[in-house]
Amino acid sequence: MALSPSFLDELRLRTPLPGLIGRRARLTRSGRNWKACCPFHNEKSPSFYVYDDHYHCFGCGAHGDAVSFVMQSEGAGFMEAVERLAAEAGLDVPKPTPEAAARDRRARDLHAVMAAAQEAFTRRLHLPEGRPALDYLQRRGLTPETIRAFGLGWASGTRGAIAADLKPEGVETAQLLEAGLVREGEGGEAPRDFFFGRVIFPIRDRRGRVIAFGGRTLGDAQPKYVNSPETPLFSKRRALFGLDGAKEAAFRGARVIAVEGYMDVIALHQAGFGAAVAPLGTALTAEQMQELWRLTPEPVLCFDGDAAGARAAARAAELALTQLAPERTLRLATLPAGEDPDTLVGKGGPAAFQAVLDAAQPLSEALFTLIAGGRPPQTPEARAALRHRLAAAAATIPDKALASEYRSMLLDRFFTARARPGQKPKPPRIARAAPDPGQARSEGARCALAILIRHPWLLPQVEEALALLDLPEGPATRLRNALFAWLSGIETLDSAALIDHLAHTGESDALAWAMRPEGLPQAAQAEAQPKEAEEGWWHFFLLLRGEADLIEDQRAAERDWIATNDPGAALRLQRLTEAIAAQRRGEIEAVADTAATSP
Known part of the structure; x- marks a missing residue:
């Protein structure tokens, strides 16, 4: 059966090659791409390279896309390979009607x-x-x-x-x-x-x-x-002018630039900026942003230096935040007033536009100005409104660790901007004494165990992780042992049954210690939603692991993900990466402080 090019393009888009090939070959980073020892012939040094949409072995010449890899590595036929990849990608193979x-x-x-x-x-x-x-x-x-x-x-x-x-x-x-x-x-x-x-x-x-x-x-x-109007071949929201040429230039290392119009793209290509593209007469869409990120993890968006350009930059930043991730971001470049890329290159040559690119700001630096506008707020009401806007912008980032980083950065800029010339700076906060580390650790263990007692359905999922924790001696370790013993001989994971079991097996004191209401998180309440309970438990697990242990866990999770492409391994890797970042920012100590001193 002949499959439509659009279906095959969608299948390739939904099948990241590093994850697929990483199941059979140990991949290591090589710039923006990956390399490995070829899975199709014996070699001691890597000559097999994995790119955005294809792989190539410079030793044996093996070359292809996701479908080709399954066919070559497993001896599968074309339709068999397509059907397997489609099932993993959540796509239905078109019927031969x-x-x-x-x-x-x-x-x-x-x-x-x-x-x-x-x-x-x-x-x-x-x-x-x-x-x-x-x-x-x-x-x-x-x-x-x-x-x-x-x-x-x-x-x-x-x-x-x-x-x-x-x-x-x-x-x-x-x-x-x-x-x-x-x-x-x-x-x-x-x-x-x-x-x-x-x-x-x-x-x-x-x-x-x-x-x-x-x-x-x-x-x-x-x-x-x-x-052109919308047709079976053309969707205005998805297309970018100059995309085919930009793809090749980006592959060779050129910087990907999004500008406004056809002539801007053509003039930039002619001047040596071969990875320039443009939306089709409208602001960038979410689909076009995804296309840019398929070319590079950090494209540059180029805007006019007037008020309209500032509004366009703000709209693009707002859209980008909802799709931002640690591995993909943006830079924002501003043209001189009255110039566009076409005229700028015509007057000053490639060097003039290169200067604009060199001055491009990371989104994290440009965002405060885009949200705050030209003048700092003058009244308490205006400052409060700006602070809310900054926090709300950061909250739209899906990745929690990245959202926290942006929120901290934006609020740091906010408080710095308040200390304007002629205005007294905000007096420093008086730091209170750090809590006792042992008490903080005990409170973290108590919260983690209380979540499991209220939501014992989590136990099979976290049993191995719970065993890794170095819990304080006393009620914490006794409760963990009791939970493991109960889990090995029970069929129904019911909270009331677990509490009754603990109360009648000599662990009443430890149960009372764990379930004391003061300081328990919402995740340890009976009415907490499953997702809230699960995220809460992992949060306290990560607090209780030391940084060295977390780094080793992270490496193991990364190896597991590369070897299996398992979604669970990917999620664990993400959480461990977030935890290490939070620990280095000092957030883990702050949370432990809160848990230890809650009334």
């Missing part, structure tokens, strides 16, 4: 139609009728090589031109309509050209196939730019 086959044929046909249309537009650019468009492109500083590389063209001002150009290719009106090259006529009229008297910019997908066009008028007609 006549309708599906017809859609596949139409998609293949539409790619051919779009390729033919691009050739027709390019041919007209070099005819006498296209001379004004060619002059315009040359006045903008584009060389013949750049015009050819981007496939630029001209849509005739004669109605019916595209249909006439593609008729010898056997392209029918229905295909022109489906490809977005013509639109339905009004009042029974024949279909009309979608692009009429415009400079044409082909829009390509990651694989370099033309999926749509953009058109710019040479006169005063509005809108100045138009894009």
Whole structure:
């Protein structure tokens, strides 16, 4: 059965190659990529490299994508490999229905139609009728090589031109309509050209196939730019102009830059910035942001230096925060007032734009200014409102450890900004004496055990981790032993039954110690939700492990994840990484302080 290119693209997107290949080969970082000893031939030094969307062995020549790897490593057939990967990715393999086959044929046909249309537009650019468009492109500083590389063209001002150009290719009106090259006529009229008297910019997908066009008028007609309508090949929210070229340049190490328009991208490519892309006339979408992160973990977003540019930067930052993670972030670059990348490169050459890139700020540094605006708040009410906005912005970051880092950084900037010239700085806080470490450790152990007593369904999941803890001697160790003994001989994990068992087996005092209400977290309450109880237990487990032990646990979890690609190992690795970061920030001591001194 033939599978549609869109389905296979989605399958590859949902199957990260490092995780898949890491089950059979020990991967180590090599810059932005991974390397290993080839799983297909015996070698002592690594020559097998894993990239974003393919692998390649420089020793034996093995090469392919996720489907190829399963086929080569397991001897599976194509459909067997697809079905296995689809099951892991949560995708349904399309059924071989006549309708599906017809859609596949139409998609293949539409790619051919779009390729033919691009050739027709390019041919007209070099005819006498296209001379004004060619002059315009040359006045903008584009060389013949750049015009050819981007496939630029001209849509005739004669109605019916595209249909006439593609008729010898056997392209029918229905295909022109489906490809977005013509639109339905009004009042029974024949279909009309979608692009009429415009400079044409082909829009390509990651694989370099033309999926749509953009058109710019040479006169005063509005809108100045138009894009193809949504089609089976083209989704405006997902596409980026210049993506195919940027993918190759990013692979060679070029910095990925998102700018505003077609001409900005083309001018930057011509000036040597080959990983420039642009959204299609609108602000960046979540889908386009994901495409940028597929190219690089830290793309640069470039904005105008005026008020509109500041608003665009703020919108992009707000969107990025909801998708931010430790392994992916942004940098923000601001152009000089009145300039765009095209004009800046034209006046000052590549060095002028390179200076803008060099001055780009990490999102973490730019965010405070974007939220606070130009002037610091002057009244207590305004300062309180800003503080709430800063905290709310950090809270939108899904990764809790990263969100905590951003919150701390933003509030540090907030308090620093309050001490303006002429204003008395905020008096320092008087530090209170540190709590007794033994008491803090005892309270952490008590909270962890109380959570398990209220939610014993957690015991099978955390049994191994609980055994690793070096608990204080006395009621904590006695309760742990009692929990293990109860777990080995019980079928129903019921809190009331566990409490009754502890009360009647000589552990009444230890039970009373653990369940004393003062200082217990919400996770140790009977009404706590399962997710809240689970996260609460792991929180106290991580508090009770020393940093050296946590680092060793982290390494073991990483080895386990690389070897198995197991989601549980990935989650454990994430929690351990967060705990180590929190410990180094001093948050673990702060939490232990709170637990030890709670009334």
